[in-house]
Amino acid sequence: MRLKRTVTCGQLTTANINQEVILNGWIATSRDHGGVIFLDLRDRYGKTQVTFNPDQTPELAVEAKRLGMEDVIAVRGMVRARPDGNINSTMPTGEIELIVSELEVLNEAQPLPFLVSDRESGSEDLRLEYRYLELRTEELQKIMAMRSKTYESTRRRLSAEGFMEFETPVLMKSTPEGARDYLVPSRIHKGRFYALPQSPQTYKQLLMIAGFDKYFQIVKCFRDEDLRADRQPEFTQIDIEMSFVDQDDVIGLATRIARGIFKDILDYELPETFPTMSYKNAMETYGSDKPDIRFEMELIEFARYAEKTDFAVFKDNLAAGGRVKALVLKKAADKYSRKVTDDLTAWLKTYYGLKGLAFVKLEQSDFSAGISKFFPDDLQKKIVSDLGLEHNDIVFFVSDTGPRTLQSLGALRLELAKRENLIPKDIISPLFVLDFPLLDWDEDSQRYIAMHHPFTSPNPEDIELMESDPGKVRARAYDLVINGYEVAGGSIRIHTREMQSRMFELIGMDEAEAQARFGFLLKAFKYGAPPHGGIAFGFDRLIMLLAGTENIRDVIAFPKTTSAASLMDEAPSWVDEHQLKELHIKLLD
RNA sequence: GGGAUCGUAGUUCAGUUUGGUUAGAACGCCGGCCUGUCAAGCCGGAGGUCGCCGGUUCGAGCCCGGUCGGUCCCGCCA
Numbered sequence: 001m002r003l004k005r006t007v008t009c010g011q012l013t014t015a016n017i018n019q020e021v022i023l024n025g026w027i028a029t030s031r032d033h034g035g036v037i038f039l040d041l042r043d044r045y046g047k048t049q050v051t052f053n054p055d056q057t058p059e060l061a062v063e064a065k066r067l068g069m070e071d072v073i074a075v076r077g078m079v080r081a082r083p084d085g086n087i088n089s090t091m092p093t094g095e096i097e098l099i100v101s102e103l104e105v106l107n108e109a110q111p112l113p114f115l116v117s118d119r120e121s122g123s124e125d126l127r128l129e130y131r132y133l134e135l136r137t138e139e140l141q142k143i144m145a146m147r148s149k150t151y152e153s154t155r156r157r158l159s160a161e162g163f164m165e166f167e168t169p170v171l172m173k174s175t176p177e178g179a180r181d182y183l184v185p186s187r188i189h190k191g192r193f194y195a196l197p198q199s200p201q202t203y204k205q206l207l208m209i210a211g212f213d214k215y216f217q218i219v220k221c222f223r224d225e226d227l228r229a230d231r232q233p234e235f236t237q238i239d240i241e242m243s244f245v246d247q248d249d250v251i252g253l254a255t256r257i258a259r260g261i262f263k264d265i266l267d268y269e270l271p272e273t274f275p276t277m278s279y280k281n282a283m284e285t286y287g288s289d290k291p292d293i294r295f296e297m298e299l300i301e302f303a304r305y306a307e308k309t310d311f312a313v314f315k316d317n318l319a320a321g322g323r324v325k326a327l328v329l330k331k332a333a334d335k336y337s338r339k340v341t342d343d344l345t346a347w348l349k350t351y352y353g354l355k356g357l358a359f360v361k362l363e364q365s366d367f368s369a370g371i372s373k374f375f376p377d378d379l380q381k382k383i384v385s386d387l388g389l390e391h392n393d394i395v396f397f398v399s400d401t402g403p404r405t406l407q408s409l410g411a412l413r414l415e416l417a418k419r420e421n422l423i424p425k426d427i428i429s430p431l432f433v434l435d436f437p438l439l440d441w442d443e444d445s446q447r448y449i450a451m452h453h454p455f456t457s458p459n460p461e462d463i464e465l466m467e468s469d470p471g472k473v474r475a476r477a478y479d480l481v482i483n484g485y486e487v488a489g490g491s492i493r494i495h496t497r498e499m500q501s502r503m504f505e506l507i508g509m510d511e512a513e514a515q516a517r518f519g520f521l522l523k524a525f526k527y528g529a530p531p532h533g534g535i536a537f538g539f540d541r542l543i544m545l546l547a548g549t550e551n552i553r554d555v556i557a558f559p560k561t562t563s564a565a566s567l568m569d570e571a572p573s574w575v576d577e578h579q580l581k582e583l584h585i586k587l588l589d
Numbered sequence: 590g591g592g593a594u595c596g597u598a599g600u601u602c603a604g605u606u607u608g609g610u611u612a613g614a615a616c617g618c619c620g621g622c623c624u625g626u627c628a629a630g631c632c633g634g635a636g637g638u639c640g641c642c643g644g645u646u647c648g649a650g651c652c653c654g655g656u657c658g659g660u661c662c663c664g665c666c667a
Contacts, residue, residue: 029627029629031627032623032626033626033629034622037626038626038627038629040627111618114617115616120601121617126659180665229661229662350593351592453667456667507667561659562659
């Protein structure tokens with residue numbers, strides 16, 4: 001190219017007046033007045049108005065006339081102060097303009113599928129097809145810059161703390177536990193497959209055994225499961241592992257990393273230590289293992305009142321070992337007509353398998369509507385006084401099996417908070433959830449499965465329960481939850497062969513199977529494995545919080561749709577027959 | 590695997606309730622006018638397999654069945 005930029009489109013000010021400069025960039029808008037022509041030239045640093053004046057350069061004005069949006073040009077010119085009354089105070093470069101003396105058209109753009117100046121001007125599938133254009137929008141340019149700064153902040157802090165950065169294999173052995181693996185067929189080994197890592201879990205443990213006591217990696221992970229607004233099939237983790245540490249050391253480091261990132265990127269001060277809550281408490285109080293604690297509205301234990309009511313559903317469920325819990329929405333009963341409560345009930349039925357949702361409204365200090373007639377007067381008075389109920393409050397009741405009661409009331413808590421705008425924006429509320437159960441009973445396979453993963457160490461206080469009451473054993477596992485998002489999760493690992501074998505046994509994996517699947521790790525444990533533990537941050541979710549978006553596709557340069565397809569390059573795609581043949585693969589159907 | 594919802598010019602949408610002449614608007618695009626705008630303005634023009642397949646009907650953008658794709662949710666995500 002002839003005219004290489006000497007400055008960017010975001011940096012010229014009145015200090016540069018009378019300097020000759022060259023700008024390169026995309027045309028954001030053009031304003032043709034028949035005589036004078038204005039172009040706003042854009043690059044990722046900003047926009048500058050460049051002006052073509054037919055009195056001075058008539059031949060350039062003719063050429064500029066046919067330029068349109070998103071053409072790429074280079075211009076040489078003199079920086080001038082804009083005439084009086086023509087200053088644009090909404091842009092940083094609004095006091096100056098570039099009077100063009102030389103123009104090089106680098107590339108012209110076809111008519112655009114949507115406006116780069118307005119991200120809402122195209123539907124999401126169209127924007128994904130032309131993702132490189134969407135990435136030119138101001139919003140995504142900012143988020144990508146934020147993401148880049150976060151990589152940098154993370155690396156700088158971990159390096160300063162003495163961590164070594166590693167790369168671990170992307171082609172690895174398939175692990176049966178956990179999420180579905182993405183598989184890669186081996187050409188050389190007929191009928192065998194590599195798997196893409198769900199996480200580099202085993203490798204980082206082996207690096208601990210190798211003596212690299214502080215490891216980290218910013219790494220892609222792959223899980224072949226169905227997607228959500230905050231889940232992509234490939235996503236990024238800040239993966240961390242440390243030797244000779246206990247839970248508090250890992251939590252301390254995770255706190256410093258999170259504090260550092262929010263300080264560096266948003267200049268937001270998180271507390272020096274984050275609050276903690278047990279898994280049990282989180283479930284009982286918020287109906288979630290990742291509670292959003294930006295607002296109160298806690299779940300209330302209601303069994304002691306429910307048993308004194310005349311409501312058969314409560315009594316039957318309690319007798320059957322179920323639960324009754326309640327949720328109070330303050331000062332909003334008038335907004336919850338029969339239709340609204342019916343809709344909420346239908347929603348809970350559909351998604352959480354709940355049989356019903358009961359409620360009462362407060363009319364002055366008396367129960368009204370819903371199931372109020374099942375509450376004797378003296379019981380009403382006691383509840384009103386115990387719970388501090390006031391006029392126009394509405395109390396929702398859920399009664400079902402324990403887990404279903406907690407989960408659905410937790411979902412209702414979030415839904416009501418959204419409807420009533422109870423969630424304060426601009427607040428970031430971190431929380432460590434601790435003492436997760438080691439195991440989870442799986443109805444389908446009628447066995448225990450590891451709740452976190454099978455390398456998670458049991459809490460030493462509960463080890464004696466491992467065989468007698470496995471469901472009660474707590475793990476040394478911890479999650480960092482921010483604003484209701486699971487942002488990081490980790491555990492202290494098992495580091496002895498004996499304990500690892502006991503764990504495999506608990507989840508119904510016999511010695512032969514354990515050998516076949518994790519023999520390499522069990523073998524390594526025999527050669528001096530140090531006590532170790534770690535944590536992994538969901539990097540994309542962290543960026544979501546920093547950017548204030550609820551969609552993970554906003555923070556990934558080239559994301560996939562909810563059917564795990566890329567609309568831009570049309571992956572996944574069919575492959576040639578000979579490619580399949582080389583891989584010894586034959587398609588059914 | 591299940592549920593909800595959306596699909597109409599290049600794009601964003603209206604039209605679907607109640608089937609009926611030539612499917613509209615805005616932005617973008619093309620042409621013309623216009624020398625200080627910054628979402629420039631004014632005038633004109635081109636642009637449609639109403640996602641796709643089938644059905645009902647004299648007649649379907651509109652009703653019915655199926656299908657494909659986007660989004661959100663449940664299951665799933667150690």
